Amino acid sequence: MNQLLQEPTQDGSQRTWFGNVYSAIRSTASGMGVTLRHLFSKPVTLQYPEERPIVDDRYRGVHYLEQDLCIYCDACAKACPIDCIDMEAVRHGKELEWKTFTVDYQKCMHCELCVYPCPKDCIHLGQEITHLAEDRSDLVHELLSYTGLTEEQKVRIAEAEAKKAAKKAALAAKKATEVKEPTEAEDPAETQDAVETENPEEEQKDG
């Protein structure tokens, strides 16, 4: 009887009728214990659309752009091995009027090569993990948060233009005085101009 109740070995050489019954009951019972533990354990899944997985800081997800830092140098687009970055802007002196800055996620492979050459460190691969689109054209993401000129930019451009105009005027006036009275160095009109042109510069610095 002791021999008959022996537990079966791995190679099955000692399998007996009673051993089979015993091992079937024992393995089923232990398996049901495992599943019962899992039944009351916390699920490991996320309710996806509501909950998003917390990804690593270095995760290479969807791009995001710090638009105000960007200088439209095109370094990222040049670095891109599959040319999925497309940008367009108009320069107004130092200010940029952004038209478009797109990444085509039909092509993008998240290689991060666009991030390294950026001189201003303004393009990043973010934490967003999905590209969901109903249409192919929706996969071309616009990274700009605004296009065209903002009010601030308009003010700064106007100031810069005013400054330029003032400088021009000053230069013209200087030229005129030089031509008219080359000996007279201190012209009251010229000092007045200089003060006027310096003032907006200071304001700009303060601002």
Added chain:
Amino acid sequence: MGIVQFLSDLLPETIPYWALVLLGAGIAFAIIIAFVSVVAIFSVWLERKVAGHIQSRLGPMYVGGWHGWAQSIADGIKLILKEDVILTDADRPLFKLAPCIVLGTALAAFVAVPFAPGVVPADINLGVFFIVAVSSLTTIGVLMAGWGSNNKWSLYGAMREAAQVASYEIPLGLSLMMPVMYFGSFSLSQASEMQAGWGGLHWYIFSDSFWIAIPSFVLFFTAALAETKRAPFDLPESESELVAGFHTEYSGIRFSFFFMEEYAAMYLMSAIGTALWFGGWNFPGLYLLEGTALFTPLAIAVFVVKSMFLVFVMMWVRWTVPRIRIDQVMALGYKYLTPIGLFLVLVASVWEYIKFSMMGV
């Protein structure tokens, strides 16, 4: 008290007896089909939740709000609205009749299930025998489905089902002999009544024959899993080998009939287990309410909860044990369960004889 008796008391005497019988049958059928539909809908949802949580998932979570409770209702509506495809090469009469026979036999077996004292559609004194006999008729419907589909996978599934059910009828019948010998009756309602002692806890599984009751219940439960084609005995519809087995070619409402039959059969087997081993509607303290209006609904609730727990255990087994091979199914049936059943019948008959003759119990 049967439904016909109740109706003849209620209605004027001018109505002929056959009309009463037909009316009673219609009412019983309506109640049973409503009950089975609700049980199937709930069981499908429960199965998906149990499966999910066992696999550390959540299962359905959206439809209806709270934990996706309306998921299986939505699935049912989808199945009803789906196109009903009948193959050109199918044997049309057999193909159309098979789902009805399968579901019909499962529903017919519910006639003898005792939900509460007096709440039995038909109190048959051979209830155990009737349920085992009728529920195994499902095999004929499955064979018709397999043959009528004109598909080799369907036929394989149906033949496996036939072989499996025929094999496991023997241990199932043998395992039911132990409670029958203990109660001295084939009637399920009588068995339930006899377990009312000890304040409602004198169940067969806790009685002086518990050492026979426990192995006989394990035997019954294993055979019932095979009878209802549940994992690990789901070879007739093993999706890794036979697409979906005998219901491969069915779609829409006909498929949902097969689906409902599976859960109805599960509930039916659990109901037999509850009535014979786990005290039927008896529950500690419930006898205090006897005679009040609350008693019958509570007794029904106790019975349903107990059988749903056994349904849950079936699901638990399904998501634990992998499917076994057909030769292993046959070996388990003929080499293990049948000898164990015969041995238990011998032991139980000797034990009941000793109890009866020497102790006079």
